[in-house]
Amino acid sequence: MMRMITYAQALNEALRECMRQDEKVVLLGEDIGRYGGIFQVSAGLLDEFGPQRVMDTPISEAGFVGACVGAALTGMRPVAEIMFIDFSTVAMDMIINQMAKMHYMFGGRGRVPMVLRVNIGAGRGTAAQHSQSFHALFMHIPGLLVAAPSTAYDAKGLMIEAIRNDNPVIFVEHKKLYNEKGPVPEESYTIPFGQAEVKREGKDLTIVATHAMVVRSLGIAEALAREGIEIEIVDPRTLTPLDKGTILDSVKKTGRLLVADEGHKTCGVAAEISAMVAEEALYYLKAPVLRVCSPDTPVPFSPPLEKAFIPDEKDLLPAIRHLMEYV
Amino acid sequence: MDIKNDRLCGLYTTMLKIRLFEERIIDLYARGMVPGLAHLYIGEEAVAAGVCATLREDDYITSTHRGHGHVIAKGAELNPMMAELFGKKSGYCKGKGGSMHIADMAIGILGANGIAGGGLPIAVGAGMSAKWRGTDQVTACFFGDGSSNNGTFHESLNLASLHKLPVVFVCENNGYGISVSQEMHQPIKDIAIRAIGFDMPGVVVDGNDVIEVYKEAEKAVRRARAKEGPTLIECKTYRWRGHHEGDPNQGGRYRTKEEIEAWKEKDPIKRLAQKLIVEKIILKKRLTALEQEINEEIDRAVDFADKSAFPAMEALYEDVYVQEGEK
Numbered sequence: 282m283m284r285m286i287t288y289a290q291a292l293n294e295a296l297r298e299c300m301r302q303d304e305k306v307v308l309l310g311e312d313i314g315r316y317g318g319i320f321q322v323s324a325g326l327l328d329e330f331g332p333q334r335v336m337d338t339p340i341s342e343a344g345f346v347g348a349c350v351g352a353a354l355t356g357m358r359p360v361a362e363i364m365f366i367d368f369s370t371v372a373m374d375m376i377i378n379q380m381a382k383m384h385y386m387f388g389g390r391g392r393v394p395m396v397l398r399v400n401i402g403a404g405r406g407t408a409a410q411h412s413q414s415f416h417a418l419f420m421h422i423p424g425l426l427v428a429a430p431s432t433a434y435d436a437k438g439l440m441i442e443a444i445r446n447d448n449p450v451i452f453v454e455h456k457k458l459y460n461e462k463g464p465v466p467e468e469s470y471t472i473p474f475g476q477a478e479v480k481r482e483g484k485d486l487t488i489v490a491t492h493a494m495v496v497r498s499l500g501i502a503e504a505l506a507r508e509g510i511e512i513e514i515v516d517p518r519t520l521t522p523l524d525k526g527t528i529l530d531s532v533k534k535t536g537r538l539l540v541a542d543e544g545h546k547t548c549g550v551a552a553e554i555s556a557m558v559a560e561e562a563l564y565y566l567k568a569p570v571l572r573v574c575s576p577d578t579p580v581p582f583s584p585p586l587e588k589a590f591i592p593d594e595k596d597l598l599p600a601i602r603h604l605m606e607y608v
Numbered sequence: 609m610d611i612k613n614d615r616l617c618g619l620y621t622t623m624l625k626i627r628l629f630e631e632r633i634i635d636l637y638a639r640g641m642v643p644g645l646a647h648l649y650i651g652e653e654a655v656a657a658g659v660c661a662t663l664r665e666d667d668y669i670t671s672t673h674r675g676h677g678h679v680i681a682k683g684a685e686l687n688p689m690m691a692e693l694f695g696k697k698s699g700y701c702k703g704k705g706g707s708m709h710i711a712d713m714a715i716g717i718l719g720a721n722g723i724a725g726g727g728l729p730i731a732v733g734a735g736m737s738a739k740w741r742g743t744d745q746v747t748a749c750f751f752g753d754g755s756s757n758n759g760t761f762h763e764s765l766n767l768a769s770l771h772k773l774p775v776v777f778v779c780e781n782n783g784y785g786i787s788v789s790q791e792m793h794q795p796i797k798d799i800a801i802r803a804i805g806f807d808m809p810g811v812v813v814d815g816n817d818v819i820e821v822y823k824e825a826e827k828a829v830r831r832a833r834a835k836e837g838p839t840l841i842e843c844k845t846y847r848w849r850g851h852h853e854g855d856p857n858q859g860g861r862y863r864t865k866e867e868i869e870a871w872k873e874k875d876p877i878k879r880l881a882q883k884l885i886v887e888k889i890i891l892k893k894r895l896t897a898l899e900q901e902i903n904e905e906i907d908r909a910v911d912f913a914d915k916s917a918f919p920a921m922e923a924l925y926e927d928v929y930v931q932e933g934e935k
Contacts, residue, residue: 307740333740339770344763347729348736351747354718355668355737371759378723379730387711387719388702389927423928447930 283464291433291465292322292454295440296360298469300330303358306444309336309345310362310398319364320400320459342372346397350379350449353395358444366399366453367410380449381424393449396440400454402493402543403591409579412587414543417550419451420520426450426474427520431495433463435518438472445471453520455492455543475522479531483511486537486604488597489528489554490514494541494573497593501601510605520550528554529562536567537604543592546574568607571600611819613889615661619818620884621898622657623877626677628902629686632910633676633693637853641914642693644706649677651816651848654876655780656681658821659748659841662829668716668734668747670727672780673708674847675720678750683715690909696916703919704927716745724785725758727751728777732764735773735838746774746832748825754785756799765806765840774832776825779842780815786851787862800842808838815843816876846871 286294299306308323308330314337317324327335338345342363349359363369369376376397384392401414419427426448430436436454443450480495481502490498495516502512515531517523532538538558540551551572558570573596581587630648637646649656652674660669660681671678679689684700692699693707700710711719718734721727731749738745755761756779768775779799783790796802803810809828813820821843828839848868850859858868884890 305740339763339766341763341767343760344729344732344767347726347760347764348733348767351670351718351730351733351735352737352740353733354713354730355734355741357733357737357740359733374723374726374760375729379721379726383711383719384930385927386701386705386709388700388704390701390711391713391719392930394930426929447932447934 283466285462286433286465287460287462288430288433288436288454289320289322289459291437292440293324293326294465295437295444296323297326297329299441299444300326300334305356305358306360307334307336307352307357308360308362309338309349311338311340311364313337313362318362320456322398323362342368343375346372347375347379349395349397350375350383350393353393353449354383354391358394360396360398360444362398365411366401366415367413369399376419377422381422385424392447394447396443396450396452398452398454400456402456403575403580403587404457406582406584406587408582412580414575415545416451416453416520417544417548417553420550420553424449425521427453428474429453429491429518429520431455431458431492431516431518433461433465435472435478437465438470439518441469442471442474446474453492457493458496461496472518474519475524477515477517477524477527479513479527480516481512481514483513483535485511485535486539486601487513487515487531487535488539488541490516490541491520491550492543494543494592498541498597501594501597505601510601512601523554525557525561528558532558532562533565536565537607538566538570539573539597539600539604540570541573541592541597543575545577546572547577549574568604571604573597573600611822616880616884617890619657619661619822620877620880622661622681623653623818623880624899625902626653626656626680627877628899629680629906630676632906634849634853636910642707643695646693646707646853647674647851648849648853649674649847651871651875652780652782652845653677654818654821655778655815655843655845656750658818659776659778659825661822662825663746663748665715667745668718668731670718670731670734670747670749671710671720672727672750672752672755673720673722673724674752675708675710679710679717679720682717684710684712684717686905686909687912690913691916694913694916695918696913697919697923698912698916702923702927704923725751725755725760728755728760728764731775732767732773735768735775736771738774739771744774744833746776746829748776748778750778750780752785753779753781753783753790753799754788754793756802757793765803765808765838768838769806769808772835772837774835775838776828776832777838777840778825779840780845781842782845782847784851784859784862787859789862798842800840803840808840810840810842812842812844815845816874816879818876818880848872
């Protein structure tokens with residue numbers, strides 16, 4: 282029986298392993314050292330690797346994200362933590378104008394092998410500046426790779442791959458998953474980017490789900506199986522590159538598509554996947570494509586409003602019922 | 609500190625090369641051979657020449673949108689530079705970057721940068737990287753008076769001083785952020801005083817006196833290499849041309865003719881030429897010959913660029929990502 286560890290522990294293990302193997306791997310971020318990172322992802326690493334390699338930075342997101350770009354260009358493999366994706370906006374020039382496009386802009390001269398860790402997700406009562414899920418924004422920018430693990434197993438494998446990859450990676454974690462446990466091998470492994478996983482097989486309807494929406498969809502799928510509705514759940518695992526093949530194969534099999542992502546509905550991950558299926562598999566569809574996402578509002582503070590904001594079973598179930606009305 | 613005669617001649621050659629290269633751009637731009645934007649450095653040559661003469665080939669620079677001078681002084685070759693300005697495949701960035709993005713990791717050019725203040729955190733990262741890798745490489749970071757109002761300036765100086773990084777911050781104060789004069793964008797006269805807030809030395813130099821620039825840069829580089837930390841050098845200078853080619857009357861909308869003429873009197877190249885001749889370091893005849901040699905080199909670069917092919921259409925999709933196994 283494989284041991285069970287949390288998503289946060291799996292990430293920690295990946296960081297530790299990469300740092301042990303390659304001294305070019307260094308960590309930077311706010312409160313990642315003594316404090317261990319606010320979600321404890323870097324806990325204990327300062328003790329093992331010292332303050333040179335686990336750097337508690339000043340509150341200067343543009344400064345340290347940009348420094349990672351410079352360090353990566355000159356031979357290092359930095360991993361930076363942005364405490365919440367919300368704070369990435371103050372470093373957006375460094376991410377979009379520098380990190381993402383230097384390799385292209387310099388005609389292939391220079392590469393930026395760095396990882397920028399961010400996290401998304403509402404549900405902790407932290408209102409509109411600590412709960413956003415705008416990871417789709419990074420998917421919009423050529424030059425960035427975007428990882429989106431939904432399980433502890435994927436978190437470890439994708440992180441090791443991200444650190445070893447020669448491209449800049451935006452590593453999008455989900456804060457409601459940090460304490461979710463799952464089976465994770467002790468040995469090293471990587472998950473290649475661009476390989477979706479079918480998290481559950483089914484023949485009636487495809488849900489392409491990301492992050493916590495995978496967990497929420499799996500719960501519903503089990504319940505509906507008792508009614509004889511077999512739902513297939515595809516987790517892309519990386520949004521860039523996106524494994525179109527697995528998604529299209531699933532849609533061709535089931536004929537019904539629901540895309541579930543915690544980002545905003547407009548111009549979001551789900552919008553992109555829906556459009557891709559419309560372009561490439563329209564005639565396989567028995568029903569319109571539906572999206573279950575966050576509404577196009579900032580994240581509210583008040584608990585009942587926040588609950589209404591978070592896309593979950595209350596949104597998934599009617600969407601599935603609606604799709605099943607088409608034969 | 610006495611500067612050896614051959615060093616003085618070297619400084620002169622670099623400045624003249626920058627001047628003649630840029631004067632040629634004026635003509636090529638007017639004739640439509642150089643597309644896009646060309647931000648010329650004419651008048652400011654002493655800064656790039658003075659600073660870069662204190663650097664080794666394995667040292668780094670970060671440059672700005674007005675970067676031709678910096679990269680020539682750091683050792684960039686004119687053929688691929690000119691070809692890049694023409695948008696040709698044989699250019700430094702295969703025609704993908706243009707005038708504002710010349711980069712060459714092999715000689716420490718971490719890229720000219722189209723974002724004001726964009727290079728500062730990258731320079732800090734190169735400084736961190738040298739420290740992590742245990743080398744004594746120094747990074748010179750060029751930026752303008754306008755950029756020094758940007759958050760990245762403050763974040764970068766703080767980080768560099770905190771970690772005693774081997775970075776030399778070189779502010780080229782040419783008095784204008786595009787059309788906005790320094791008195792309209794800063795309540796202070798000397799940007800160098802901002803160094804106090806970061807506990808690092810800050811000096812003001814006559815940016816049109818290459819010898820003075822060289823001497824201060826030499827001190828700062830020595831300090832950086834000895835791991836004593838960064839320095840801020842403010843070079844007071846002036847651009848003769850407009851913000852970019854095409855800026856009406858060489859910036860006449862926001863500057864008086866008298867002001868421009870007064871600064872032309874302080875031409876850094878003429879000043880050094882006079883010294884070289886008066887002190888019999890070089891014969892006037894030799895200076896004339898030098899000008900001819902450089903012009904011939906530029907002729908060859910123009911010819912090379914003109915005869916080079918534009919990139920093939922497939923190049924549009926190349927170098928967005930580093931491919932696996934790519935060297």
